[in-house]
Amino acid sequence: MDWMIEFTLFLILIVGALLVLGVRDLLVAVVTLNVFSFITAAIMVSLGAIDVAFTEAVVGAGAVGLFSIVAIRRTSRRSED
Amino acid sequence: MNGSPDRDQRDPCLDESLKEPTDSIIVDIASRVITPFILLIGLYVFFHGHYSPGGGFQGGVLLAAGILLLRLSLGVAVSQAIMPTRMTLRLAAGGVLVFLGTGLAAVFLGGNFLDYHYLPLPGLSPEYLRYYGILLIEVGVTATVMLTLVAIYDELLGC
Incomplete structure (x- = not known):
């Protein structure tokens, strides 16, 4: 049943990535990008790469989200394209 | 969505709201x-x-996340007590110097770069010498990663 877990994770990953590209509100995009990072970390755990998963969770969900939110506050919240 | 329309036209340099403490008590x-x-x-x-x-990188990012949470919630002025803005880049450079000093000390004492066996730590067996040598490297990496992230955040807020 291992492949079912990874299949579900990859499905959420692809849906999350498409959602990040499609959504108009950039704050929603940042939060969805954090979800993407967490799912990536979970996939890395299921592949046995704990260290990569740890780095992905800490950087992708912590630092990138924080800096992106600050960047949104400094510019504009709506996507222009 | 629910943001006021004039937010987008506001001069970003005048947006000081990220520097102030939050209104929410929760x-x-x-x-x-x-x-x-x-x-x-x-x-x-x-x-x-x-x-x-x-290790050094993940620990450094976690420490930076703790400081940045205080910066974001309590305001920049309050969180100066835990890590002043003027000290961040200097201490980050100090971390690089710790890393470089550890490596070059081994070079000057007859080994290769980062060869912990040649570190001048007295009274340690070779395996513990390598143990504390890698710990010194980790100290440098942690300080640099953590304080560079805090410095980037402070630089983003200050215009």
Whole structure:
């Protein structure tokens, strides 16, 4: 049943990535990008790469989200394209 | 969505709202309680990097996340007490110097770069010499990663 877990994770990953590209509100995009990072970390755990998963969770969900939110506050919240 | 339309036209240099403390008492109290645990887990990841996943980079980012949570919730002025803005880049450069000094000390004492066997730490057997040598490297990496992230955040806020 291992492949079912990874299949579900990859499905959420692809849906999350498409959602990040499609959504108009950039704050929603940042939060969805954090979800993407967490799912990536979970996939890395299921592949046995704990260290990569740890780095992905800490950087992708912590630092990138924080800096992106600050960047949104400094510019504009709506996507222009 | 619910942002006021004039937010987009506002001069970003005049937007000081990110520097001020939050109005929500829930965010205030929660960040005060959570931050020491984030810092403690960061130190754990850093010191336990010998035996388990983790190490300098992840520990440094966790420590930076703790400080940045305080910066974001309590305001920049309050969180100066835990890490002043003027000290961040200097201490980050100090971390680079610790890394470089450890490596070059081994070079000047007859070994290769980062060859911990030649470090001038007295009274240690070779395996413990390597143990504390890699710990010195981790100290440098942790300080540099953590303080560079805090410096980037402060630089983003200050215009």
